Amino acid sequence: KQEVTQIPAALSVPEGENLVLNCSFTDSAIYNLQWFRQDPGKGLTSLLLIQSSQREQTSGRLNASLDKSSGRSTLYIAASQPGDSATYLCAVFSGSARQLTFGSGTQLTVLP
């Protein structure tokens, strides 16, 4: 059974700092890994999707990497802004039923 872990559970940084969020998964037989953002009381917004054959994806100030063999992914946020404050969720798409298994998230606070 696929399990996804995110570290740290919470992170507080000053504005302008670069930061890294970590995600690990137990079963490397994945189709893709997705990073989402969730604002309080809201649904999920897709940030980046890395296919199993890819090593990284970039969108603006966000860069996500994937090391499938070691079961790890990182989300790098450059020059953080207060508007980046949210919970970031990592999810792995895997299994014969193609299910998305989520980590418990990292709650990010960027202080102005």
Add this chain to the structure above:
Amino acid sequence: SQTIHQWPATLVQPVGSPLSLECTVEGTSNPNLYWYRQAAGRGLQLLFYSVGIGQISSEVPQNLSASRPQDRQFILSSKKLLLSDSGFYLCAWSRGTGSTNEKLFFGSGTQLSVL
């Protein structure tokens, strides 16, 4: 373009009352549909998924059930709510292509409080 609608946004129900949450998708056909629950301080848990009309798979034995009466309609139900059913419920869809770039798109969620 595709859109997903989920309602209601918030719901307060007494213990023992019934539940019906509805989700519809527009702009696509034969999507895979999903119901997730997010309990306070915890990750998202897959409750049900469906690959077609009338085809429902349950991931977690519980007090809830799901139905897919139409291609783009997914309903989450309960006959008698429990306190432990409280949480944030999210509907999602994907194209069901099985490709490695298959994305899930989420609705805006329903905050359910059972009192």
